[in-house]
Amino acid sequence: MKKLWLSFHYATEGLIQALKSERNLRIHIFSAVIVVIFGFLCKISSVEWCILLLTIGGMIVLELINTAIERTVDLATDKIHPLAKQAKDIAAAACFIFAIISVIIGLLIFLPKIT
Template identity: 65%
Template sequence: MKQYLLSFKYALEGIILAFKQERNLRFHLFMTIVVLIFGLLFNLHKFEWMILILVIGLMITAELFNTAIERLVDLYTEDFHPLAKQAKDISAAACFIFAICTIIIGFMIFLPKILS
């Protein structure tokens, strides 16, 4: 049971560390708060809340994976290496693509409510 509880402690430490060190994660947290406020103001349906929670969770997860990949690459080498750059750029691209998807989903949910 102690190991099980420690795993939660380590995960929480990782989240806190990443939010302290990563500007993009702080931005996503800010946008999460904005989206949640809009969701409350527009009285979203249960399904819309489920979609938003899923998208928010996946976006933060993608950023955490990106951060972990960047740290691993930095651990391997601090010197410039084309493959290290590619690994970092590709993981950042994955976050960027998902961020675009989240924006589109946000517009699909909120734009009709704003316009009506």
């Protein structure tokens, strides 16, 4: 039980550290809160909630993975290296693509409700 508790503790520490240091993560969390409030106001269906929550969770998880990749690359080398740049850029591209898909999902869910 102690190991389980420690794993939750470490995960919470990681989340807090990421929230303190990563502007994009804070933007995603803020956006998620607004979207959830909008979901309640628009009375979206259970299926729409599932899609929305999976999308929000996916974006936050992907941003955390991106942060972990960036930190790992920074730890591996303090020099500017083409492969280090590629690793960071590719991880950022994954976040960017998922953010675009998230906006499209949001539009598909909310546009019919507000028009």
